[in-house]
Amino acid sequence: MATLAMGRAINMALQDAMSEDETVVVMGEDIAAVGGPFGATRGLLDKFGGARVIDMPISEAGFTGAAVGAALSGLKPVVEIMFMDFTTLVMDALVNQAAKARFMFGGQRSVPMVLRTPHGGGVNAGPQHSQCLEAWFAHIPGLKVVCPSDAHMAYALLRASIQDPDPVVFIENKALYAVKSDVPETMESWPLGHARIVRPGQDVTVVSYGAMVAKAVEAATQLEAESISLEVIDLCTIQPWDQKTVLESLQRTHHLVVAHEAVEAFGVGAEIVARMSDIGFDELDGPIVRVGAPYMPVPFARSLEAAYMPGTEDIIAAVRRTIA
Amino acid sequence: MATLAMGRAINMALQDAMSEDETVVVMGEDIAAVGGPFGATRGLLDKFGGARVIDMPISEAGFTGAAVGAALSGLKPVVEIMFMDFTTLVMDALVNQAAKARFMFGGQRSVPMVLRTPHGGGVNAGPQHSQCLEAWFAHIPGLKVVCPSDAHMAYALLRASIQDPDPVVFIENKALYAVKSDVPETMESWPLGHARIVRPGQDVTVVSYGAMVAKAVEAATQLEAESISLEVIDLCTIQPWDQKTVLESLQRTHHLVVAHEAVEAFGVGAEIVARMSDIGFDELDGPIVRVGAPYMPVPFARSLEAAYMPGTEDIIAAVRRTIA
């Protein structure tokens, strides 16, 4: 066991993917010589050269569209969009082109591309550099949506995302880049569409992803003292998501909490609740409670952002409410 | 009582709004001399002149951004985006600028603009001219989202949307443009955030909006024969939505179906279910069943699109399942 920061794990996954498959290229702003604003692409230029590590102008729509064309023409582009808020600029390329091409061309060709982008608050980056928009992408047939919770999963899921033949939106919580966690000596890829039970438990299932997973684990630790046992599930892939693992857990615990950093209203949690309260209706011994951000843009000031961010306390409150 | 096509009602609402308030301007592609591809702006140029009825180049991002700047500077722009699929091009203007400006400027100024756009299938317009994306906008704090179900509501809600001080995404199901329905002699505005019980009933509540409302009413008519009584609610406003009306209905019927034309997964219905299965948990005598499109782009061929579109049959099946 070694420990690794999530940013470093992403960097390793990119390196390994590029070593293994010559058609993998990376594209984005300041990703080559500089190695990316968060360092995710550091060293790639030296190792793989400018033909595969491509600095792009500030033309997000243009180079994401280019990635679609490249993916249709034999490359596997991994695009970096510096902040998830900027994915607002690339929605046509992702939604009308990448997501639909395979389907609307009659299955002639897949679009093997990955769009990496950081979301999330906690660093006072303000309303236009913090938003969590994963729910958008999960609503689009043809896209896959992935969000790792730590270094190991970031490596494993990014490898799988790059290997995947379909367009994947790969979301990195920026507060996790510097967070170190244990990783095995050799890391392998983790299949898309499979959740992971991070911590088994009996009383309440907590489904989460990304940075909220650690907070759910923390809630579990705190509630142990009261003999409330949480089963914490890391969704890993948001679309297609692992309904089976969640349902089986619900069948054991009969209580469910869904937690994420994104705004609660119309967020990813809504789908999980809606699905489970349908196929799992007879299993439910209490309401499914969601934890998510309040209905407001991510505010800048330290005190405001701290009040805004959903956390361990909120998960604990949700657990209490579902078993009340 | 007169009867009116929805397209005509929208045209009247624009006319009346522009007559009443000189700061209302309309902007879009081919909306002036031509009156808009769906005729919604017909006659406005003659009546209000080129300074207020403004043809724009094919620059959706640009003119939606301009609408934000205009709204911050004293106008009330009503922007037309020709197909909802093209809103992929204006997400920055809507999400990072319009939605956040009031909040992030400390409440200094509101952004009174409306973005009108048609969604929906049924006319074989294919994968890039049919998508329903309302769930995206409903997830964005600061935006309001409205979707009328017939001519009267289109008039009433568009008037309210233009009067509203905040940015409103106003969604028109294109299959309804030519559909005529009864309207009162004098039409007034209908407040945003208020649902409407279109048809009272006792056994199952069906919540819906846009083109699905008529299908829900049709389902109610058909099920009458079996003495199953549906209460059909037209949501009218998707964000902020009328939780009170829905909850009160659920408290009477104890069964809920939510139906829309958008893809079911991560759609608007998910939020309604999630919310009601939380605050209405104790009221539920059966699972809340959703009706929505399957997880695929909107296909082109007639037979495919017909199979794709959720309809009355699906609502009836959902009703049977929740009371089973």
Add this chain to the structure above:
Amino acid sequence: MKAKTSDQHKILVDLYKGLLLVRRAEESLSSLFADGIVPGFIHLSIGQEAIAVGIGAHLSSEDTVASTHRGHGHALAKGVPLEGFFAEVLGKEEGLCKGRGGSMHVADLSVGMLGANGIVAAGSSIAVGSALAHKTLSRDAIAVVFFGDGALAEGLLHESLNMAQLLALPVLFVCENNGWSEFSPTSKQVSFNLEKWSAAYDVPYMTVNGNDVVAVHETAGKIIAKVRTNQPAVLECQTTRVRGHYEGDPQKYRGSEEFDQLADRDPIRIAATKLLALGVKDQELAAILDHVEREVSGALSAARNGRDPDFESARRDVYTGVGA
């Protein structure tokens, strides 16, 4: 000298055939559309065929083409099979895209046709990416993007031209300038001159009479030679849209003088005149027409006999390899 003449002769005969093929295919679709047999809406390139045909003659099946909503000519000139083309536009299982895309999404990756596109200007970044793949994978191929004059207002085109020039990519940007953007003259939508615009990026620019297939072929030959050295370039083709923006458009916004001039500018008439001047006999021309006629009607009736597409296999094509 004699050899050269007969080469020229052969080339011109082929170009003429190409023109007739597109023309007759579209005229057939036009009457089927009027009869209600073509679903959705279709945009015809009648009057503009010489551009697709003159350029297409220089392209191999490794070269890639990104097209527009008005893409029938581009597809046929790129060599997509006629029957599969018709079957697609008619929404049949035998269509190139299994009837899922229709006229606006005709694609055949096996011959380098990356697809028509429902989003104005979207092809430009797709072509840039395709060219990037050609170059990165050391393919001796170029990418061609067709776009209309109205599309010049889209920011994406600017981003694409800039990227192509920065990265020295083999992309040919072909502007089909027909003076119209839907129902409005493009002069009201585009304030800049394409020649000067290209010069600002230091991108080579040529212009040609887009209704003269010989001129297009010749000029395209020159500029494509440049593009094959990884120098992106712009080719502006002055042309005429004969039909409405889409079929069914009554074109009330066009003056009769404009229509009067169309006959003289008919690409087929222009080509026939040249052929006759080269000594080709009337009968030979008649024989070509006859040949094309039979090809078209054969393909069309085969296509019309096609099956309705299979819904379940469509559903499985949202992601790759989901299997039965």
Add this chain to the structure above:
Amino acid sequence: MKAKTSDQHKILVDLYKGLLLVRRAEESLSSLFADGIVPGFIHLSIGQEAIAVGIGAHLSSEDTVASTHRGHGHALAKGVPLEGFFAEVLGKEEGLCKGRGGSMHVADLSVGMLGANGIVAAGSSIAVGSALAHKTLSRDAIAVVFFGDGALAEGLLHESLNMAQLLALPVLFVCENNGWSEFSPTSKQVSFNLEKWSAAYDVPYMTVNGNDVVAVHETAGKIIAKVRTNQPAVLECQTTRVRGHYEGDPQKYRGSEEFDQLADRDPIRIAATKLLALGVKDQELAAILDHVEREVSGALSAARNGRDPDFESARRDVYTGVGA
């Protein structure tokens, strides 16, 4: 003659004061940032102040300004109150935006400051819309958008310039060309020449040494006179970024020769030299500095004493008039 000199003198003294104000405000923020007191990240305009100051001197509070991530100078030169400015950047309730936006969203609508912006190039369309409002509402005002050289790669800028020219709007496009786009030279990101580019749109263009406040003031005066006649125009200011892209950026990517040249191009030094040449005494300059110094430190300490923003009132400002 004498009057003119003393006018000039007075103007130059005011410009000099303006420069010092921005400089000292930013230097203070720089050290507070190093001490961990400023939340988030800040982009300083040190070395570029003459542009904001020279242009700002021509603007009334009816005129509007749309700014960038590097917007402190634009805000201060537009006349936003210093204390509210500092309080905002520090995330205080007393901030211009109640601490919700921070450095990247400083706005003060009461003086026509439409906001800094976290999205590169977004200000351009906002300015176009603001100018549209000025014109439509017959206000004798113009809109100014500032943007960096890197922003030229964004398609939105192209759309905005085209719209402004088509609609004959009073917008001044100011390019602050500092040669850098984050950590990369802009020469690698923008393939075109702004002068030729403007010419393609027939938009008047001027260029000026952006480090010489007198030159900026003079040139801006001329070009703004044109803009006030509803002729959009481009002003390119050649300038120097002294600090890193953001505070904390070690600038390893810049050579020492570049830094060596910065002192000679310091706008304050250049202005001081001119003032001394006009006969202004050293003491007078010292007195100005002293005055500014006191103003800045007074405002800053007041701002630092501000309160944490109120979360509940922030939440209420998502929509207008939600009330307590």
